Amino acid sequence: MNTVDRASAPGADGSVGDAPATRTMTYLQAITDALRVEMRRDERVFVLGEDVGAFGGAFKATEGLFDEFGADRVQDTPIAEAAIIGTSVGAALAGLRPVCEVQFADFVATGFDQLVNVAGKMHWRTGLAVPMVLRLPSGGGFAGGPFHSQNPEAWFMHAPGLKVVAPSSPADAKGMLAAAIRDHNPVCFLEHKHLYRRIKGEVPLGEHVEPFVARTVRSGEELTIVAYGAMLHLAVEAAGRFEDGRVEVLDLRSLVPLDEEAILASVRRTGKVLIVDEANETCAAGAQVAALVADRAFSDLDGPVRRLAAPDVPIPFSPGLEAAVLPTADRITEAARELLAY
Amino acid sequence: MNTVDRASAPGADGSVGDAPATRTMTYLQAITDALRVEMRRDERVFVLGEDVGAFGGAFKATEGLFDEFGADRVQDTPIAEAAIIGTSVGAALAGLRPVCEVQFADFVATGFDQLVNVAGKMHWRTGLAVPMVLRLPSGGGFAGGPFHSQNPEAWFMHAPGLKVVAPSSPADAKGMLAAAIRDHNPVCFLEHKHLYRRIKGEVPLGEHVEPFVARTVRSGEELTIVAYGAMLHLAVEAAGRFEDGRVEVLDLRSLVPLDEEAILASVRRTGKVLIVDEANETCAAGAQVAALVADRAFSDLDGPVRRLAAPDVPIPFSPGLEAAVLPTADRITEAARELLAY
Amino acid sequence: MLVEDPHPPTPDRAPGAPPGRPSDDVAGPPAEDVSPPVLTLADREALLELMVGMRTFEERGVALYKQGRTPGSFYDGHGQEAIPVGATFAMGPDDVLCSPLIRDMGAHLVRGTDLTEIIRHHLGRDNALSRGREGNVHFGDPRRGVVPMVSMLPDMFVVAVGMAMAFRLRGERRVALTFFGDGATSPGAWHEAMNFAGLRREPVVIVCENNGLAYSTPSSAQFVVSPADRAPAYGMPGVVVDGNDVEAVFAAVHAARERALAGDGPTLVEARTMRMHGHGSHDDARYVDPALLEVWRQRDPIATYEATLREAGIDVDAVRTRVLERLDLAVEAALASPLPDPARATDGLFATEEPVPLGRGDAPWSGFAAEASIGGSGR
Amino acid sequence: MLVEDPHPPTPDRAPGAPPGRPSDDVAGPPAEDVSPPVLTLADREALLELMVGMRTFEERGVALYKQGRTPGSFYDGHGQEAIPVGATFAMGPDDVLCSPLIRDMGAHLVRGTDLTEIIRHHLGRDNALSRGREGNVHFGDPRRGVVPMVSMLPDMFVVAVGMAMAFRLRGERRVALTFFGDGATSPGAWHEAMNFAGLRREPVVIVCENNGLAYSTPSSAQFVVSPADRAPAYGMPGVVVDGNDVEAVFAAVHAARERALAGDGPTLVEARTMRMHGHGSHDDARYVDPALLEVWRQRDPIATYEATLREAGIDVDAVRTRVLERLDLAVEAALASPLPDPARATDGLFATEEPVPLGRGDAPWSGFAAEASIGGSGR
Numbered sequence A, B: 001m002n003t004v005d006r007a008s009a010p011g012a013d014g015s016v017g018d019a020p021a022t023r024t025m026t027y028l029q030a031i032t033d034a035l036r037v038e039m040r041r042d043e044r045v046f047v048l049g050e051d052v053g054a055f056g057g058a059f060k061a062t063e064g065l066f067d068e069f070g071a072d073r074v075q076d077t078p079i080a081e082a083a084i085i086g087t088s089v090g091a092a093l094a095g096l097r098p099v100c101e102v103q104f105a106d107f108v109a110t111g112f113d114q115l116v117n118v119a120g121k122m123h124w125r126t127g128l129a130v131p132m133v134l135r136l137p138s139g140g141g142f143a144g145g146p147f148h149s150q151n152p153e154a155w156f157m158h159a160p161g162l163k164v165v166a167p168s169s170p171a172d173a174k175g176m177l178a179a180a181i182r183d184h185n186p187v188c189f190l191e192h193k194h195l196y197r198r199i200k201g202e203v204p205l206g207e208h209v210e211p212f213v214a215r216t217v218r219s220g221e222e223l224t225i226v227a228y229g230a231m232l233h234l235a236v237e238a239a240g241r242f243e244d245g246r247v248e249v250l251d252l253r254s255l256v257p258l259d260e261e262a263i264l265a266s267v268r269r270t271g272k273v274l275i276v277d278e279a280n281e282t283c284a285a286g287a288q289v290a291a292l293v294a295d296r297a298f299s300d301l302d303g304p305v306r307r308l309a310a311p312d313v314p315i316p317f318s319p320g321l322e323a324a325v326l327p328t329a330d331r332i333t334e335a336a337r338e339l340l341a342y
Numbered sequence C, D: 001m002l003v004e005d006p007h008p009p010t011p012d013r014a015p016g017a018p019p020g021r022p023s024d025d026v027a028g029p030p031a032e033d034v035s036p037p038v039l040t041l042a043d044r045e046a047l048l049e050l051m052v053g054m055r056t057f058e059e060r061g062v063a064l065y066k067q068g069r070t071p072g073s074f075y076d077g078h079g080q081e082a083i084p085v086g087a088t089f090a091m092g093p094d095d096v097l098c099s100p101l102i103r104d105m106g107a108h109l110v111r112g113t114d115l116t117e118i119i120r121h122h123l124g125r126d127n128a129l130s131r132g133r134e135g136n137v138h139f140g141d142p143r144r145g146v147v148p149m150v151s152m153l154p155d156m157f158v159v160a161v162g163m164a165m166a167f168r169l170r171g172e173r174r175v176a177l178t179f180f181g182d183g184a185t186s187p188g189a190w191h192e193a194m195n196f197a198g199l200r201r202e203p204v205v206i207v208c209e210n211n212g213l214a215y216s217t218p219s220s221a222q223f224v225v226s227p228a229d230r231a232p233a234y235g236m237p238g239v240v241v242d243g244n245d246v247e248a249v250f251a252a253v254h255a256a257r258e259r260a261l262a263g264d265g266p267t268l269v270e271a272r273t274m275r276m277h278g279h280g281s282h283d284d285a286r287y288v289d290p291a292l293l294e295v296w297r298q299r300d301p302i303a304t305y306e307a308t309l310r311e312a313g314i315d316v317d318a319v320r321t322r323v324l325e326r327l328d329l330a331v332e333a334a335l336a337s338p339l340p341d342p343a344r345a346t347d348g349l350f351a352t353e354e355p356v357p358l359g360r361g362d363a364p365w366s367g368f369a370a371e372a373s374i375g376g377s378g379r
């Protein structure tokens, strides 16, 4: 079971028959573990980015890797996101499996073109695979301000050819990063900075791979809350404030591919949906989920398709302002209550 | 009245009391006219971009301006979209009103960071206004292939602080470009390449400013088709295939700000909506409109919120493939028919 | 029409050059016949006071951060004070700073930005600089011609080139001063800005603070050729200066400004120094050899300048006392300030009124006193 | 740990340099002791045939475009044939091209890509190179080690540096060859690629085709210092070569490849030439002085080489005849080809299988015949 300081955490799907050995890890440790395991397993895998070498990265996600794998496989780069991404595309075309770290997800905008135009379009255009991972420490909640708090996933969702995933638990962080590394496509891996050290959970040791599908974290009959990343924890917290069995919580985990069937199945059953996004509201992932539901689950809907997201402003620095902008468990609870009463 | 080779065009709202003199212009001529009129009117306005000088731009949108205004106000730049946008931010901060041309909208990805992080966030963060326009020749339909056919507007919609507009008619192209130039904010002006020379219409001479609101182009009681840019013409064509008074067509014209009241008012009245997008489907402008309707017009909906958009692949080059991917009047008609019958 | 041979030999002037500009000396050193600027004793005392002000402020800032009173992060420029102070001291009131970065607190002090507001900003209190929307080094004071930075390196350099272009187009006698670190020369934006500035001879003064480090990464892993040696590749001179010598920085930047005002275009001034603290207050910088730090500590810009000025008869202790008194008052006032109103977090996304021009900053150098006002606009 | 002085004098080798590399001569000229490559008479005939092949193909392409049979646009490299042909001729079978651009049709011919497929591609017919998804110059032949370009300039240069990095990391004896124009040196991506290549000494061979124009914009409005003169700013040599002399291009690129294979890193070869046609077939290039074009027409790379080879006893008319026959057959076959199936327009967005390595290209230079195979992987 994961633990989280102020919310009950999503359950790992726990009940595996021949359960592998597990260890309690933070979300961040789980990421490092995935990198280590995959680098040991496949010598084509290497990591690159600013300060990821001996220093271990701004968040210490690559700590220890330089010592184990050396400078060729744990490469410090100049400050140059376009080159980090673009040379990774080249290395991938040449048969390697680069895992880039963008120091903060916000900086991906400076390498955006290589990502959307070169990496994303390559396979459809040419048949050439670009197996690479872009690790994007994203999200707010710690007074990072407008340039260290962004959630850019919707930009990638609107760029065909990129996979986009956003784990919420340590076990998923490990398993989905491993899956991203083994995937033959460019994968944007959104790891939430605010979860790094705040949540812990049981994580399988050794090889552990999670598929890019949604997961029902909590079952309910009257309302579906759809969330991912850090918001998942708030959704679970809010759902826990209602009687058991009323509110279902679906952790999307993957945004591209989007697990449309899981979303539709849940909403068709509950008839109501609340979609929570940490990103700015307009054209966010939640808008796509809402559009999907409003089209394909329309006849089963018993209430409006509600969304909660950050309003369309940059994320403020001052904690009081930031809290006013980011969705909270209270606001989720309030919206859920309204929907349940609809 | 606009004319278009294969579609009946949207009506200009025509019936002005003291109608100014007008002239028939193509969409492209209307853009040039707006630039000329605004540059004469306000000496702070200048244009910059690749080949916009004596050559008049890749599409000839700036033709004649170099001769009239000289090299300082019609600046050829090196190939460097980040610098084009970034120096424009600087010039705007210093009191000028730059109008940048990105040679093809597709290339905006290389200047994306300056746009979303510098220009877009400036006013909210600092109170400093950044009055600038980014002209983005966008869209497909002429075998431009994956890198000369993109519709990037949803990326900008998901970047707070940018206004985003996309005119469909010559009169709007002129009036909204003038409004964009006079706006105190960064405005992404999506001008559709496929409309440049294909549509003509009456355009007011001299000063002409159109507000950033939606317009009902055709009235109807049973279904609302929401579209903008080149898709508007296809929507009008499709609507014309049904009896008068059944299908309403709303030209969004502005995406940020989004004229939510106009959308909701129409859909509440008709009870059904079809949203057409030329952009890739996931997280497109249409997703936002769908999400809006599904939330705030839910109780008035008599059918699913339908969307038509390009599937999530790059835009193919070969005309047969391109036609298979972009929405067509036939596919719009088909979707409208289904909805009407729902 | 393309008539010239398409391959002009370096560094001949391009035909696209702005009219009325001399075509010689594009890539040469700054003109030699500019008389060196004179610093009066009062100027020198002011330079010291500004450097001490920066250091004292930042030391207090570290303390407030470690006490948990400052949200987010804190960055300082300990050991680099001579650069922002010396460079900004060479700026006239109508010049703009676009933008002071992570190690440049002193630049704000030179321009006269209110200390209490700065501290309020850091603390996330309501304040006139950022209304709590921004934190740490992300502030400026547009009323004083200082444009706030963004994080993305070196985006504000590009913006500075655009501001300089506006000044050139309008024929104004003012320059844009920009700052960035050694690491910030690696992103593509740097190249585009350098190229635009050199090609169009924009009146921009470019200060590269080479402290040998970009976070944990040494310069040697950023580039093979140092920034000043790269400047000629853009048709502009590159000048290396001792970044720990405030008067040397002042002189080099002053010359660069004169050159820009004369229409000869930009100069890159590479000020060499050492980052004496971690990248931010969260970073213990254990990746830096203590012995190397010790070498640089001997060259501390404040201690050495204090010794010089003491010899010149200035009461440096009084300077320190004054600075500390001001700081104590400012911190007290800031700590007593209210937080911003959460209800207003989302207002003002778009500008709705005619933009207010940037204002004029303090320009304390005595050399400006004699000069006529050069037509800036108030705010 | 940072122990070295943070400001190593240029161009000392950075401590981050890949191990086992010599540290001298970083920014110097290519080593002098490499014996110049020998071109046999058969090689020279092949070079001519490839240039003629490119020109003949492109002339036909213009015609097909003007007849409305080619959708979209058409671009050609008339007058620049010596550059893609000469440069690619210096490549071994396992080297990769990443990527031939707008004026580089000849590069594809050297690698042996099927002419009929190329024409099918241009015509938007179903084809093995792009399945109709791409048009005009956007094609490559991964089976022959040729990566297709993207439009955004010069993104594929960045990608080439990454491919070269992979070769270096795996200790393979192969290089990546990249092409771009003078105008493509302005985007920030160019700087990032140059910096990564120079800093890490990647085995990449960089060919800049300086034809004096970027669309309508002369080089003089792009930069003040020419590309080759900028290369040393990245710790690599820049070499200027007559881009209308195919053997000179071959020799310069051959030397650059040797240098890269020796572990000495990249070389920028600036081939000076002139764009003799419009930017694309839609552009009449009236902005170019006809007199200037006339000067360059006298230096036509094919006419001058033909004269030389005719003197050397080669039957150049037979070469033309062969080329034309092949072209006629290919055009005929292409025009008879079916269009792609619209039902399949959206398939294959994602790769679902283990990637197939790039294949080996033709390497027609006789000098390679003697060399042992160097371990490439088939496709």
Ligand SMILES: Cc1ncc(C[n+]2csc(CCOP(=O)(O)OP(=O)(O)O)c2C)c(N)n1
Pocket: A050, A079, A080, A081, A103, A107, A110, C102, C103, C151, C152, C153, C154, C180, C181, C182, C183, C184, C185, C187, C209, C211, C213, C214, C215, C275, C279
């Ligand atoms: C485009 C971009 N990528 C990454 C970062 C993260 N970052 C912030 S400061 C820094 C190091 C900057 O080094 P330098 O420019 O030398 O300045 P210094 O900190 O030494 O003053 C990095 C990598 C950034 N700000 N911008």
Ligand SMILES: Cc1ncc(C[n+]2csc(CCOP(=O)(O)OP(=O)(O)O)c2C)c(N)n1
Pocket: B050, B079, B080, B081, B103, B107, B110, D102, D103, D151, D152, D153, D154, D180, D181, D182, D183, D184, D185, D187, D209, D211, D213, D214, D215, D275, D279
């Ligand atoms: C990033 C980017 N911006 C704009 C363009 C549009 N564009 C296509 S080719 C071209 C000119 C290229 O000039 P150059 O690199 O000298 O190549 P040449 O055409 O002379 O061979 C331009 C501006 C582009 N392809 N990429």
Ligand SMILES: [Mg+2]
Pocket: C181, C182, C183, C209, C210, C211, C212, C213, C214, C215
């Ligand atoms: Mg530094």
Ligand SMILES: [Mg+2]
Pocket: D181, D182, D183, D209, D210, D211, D212, D213, D214, D215
């Ligand atoms: Mg060129």
